[in-house]
Amino acid sequence: MFTASDDRVSSAADHDQRTRGYPDLVPLLANRIPQTTGRRSVWINGRLHLGGAEPTVSATDHGLVVGDGVFEALKVTASGAFAVRRHLARLTRSAAALGLPAPDHDVLREAIDAVLTDRDFTDGKLRITYTGGAGPLGSPAAYGPPTLIVAAEASPHPPATTAVVTAPWSRNEHGALAGVKSISYAENVRALAWAATQGAGEAIFLNTAGNVCEGTGTNIFCVFGDTVVTPPLTAGPLAGITRELLLEWCEIIQRDLTPTDALAADEVFITSSLRDVQSVDRWGTTVFGPERPGTERISRSFAQRAGADPDP
Ligand SMILES: Cc1ncc(COP(=O)(O)O)c(C=O)c1O
16 A cells, blocks of 8 residues: 555545435447447347347336336356356345335246347356336336346456545445445446546445445455455455355455455455456545555456356
């Protein structure tokens, strides 16, 4: 670590950022978010759409009306979708947490094959979205039947390194959606857009206790010498598949981290299905040195093990 600063949530500048509207973000985001250029394959409730006419869902779908749904995002490589079994298991857990019927894994596997067969890209992203289906124009439960969507598109490789900032909003580790991969991601969208205004590629949430929780779409790890630490699930992060695999494959300790602890780390990295292991070069005003042996070791182990088994 080269410089340290208190990157905590409640400064006046943070408050300004919290209350500022979107318009100032829009031109900036238009320049930063890569648009997909290839064909996007979409499967909805048993029907495959390969480009051409845009597939549709009902305007009263409860996912659209109140965010009543769950999802998975899987990495696609030359070998197909990665870690399908674990992603489907988490989708089922998330659906149960929202009171949705268990999704049919056989149907899902067929849908995944359907959108990936004859794809015009090698590396990409596959998204499964599962909502309550048609419902009222409010919070009472959806009528169903559920809507199931599987879509795939090309996705560029993320950079090996990124900068992060502490989000000026907290994650509620006691909330009904803590640890659930719900489609209600507007908080994450807002925080990621805010990170972009700070020149960063990810925003890190603290939880209501003030401890480090997770990024908007990533889990976080801190390296102290030979020791790698990540916040426990009780701190409120999503049980990331990449995090889960790293905990099985490498020696990693789960313990609460205050922001002061985290900023004193020798190295920091973040993980997700689409970023794999991504090194952090700056957290707010704290700059991490260019030597990152701990991150490289973990990244190498992950690449080796994941490359050897597409569904670990
Ligand atoms: C909030 C959040 N935390 C962590 C992760 C990382 O999870 P995974 O490794 O399963 O992609 C994600 C992935 O999208 C996420 O949305």
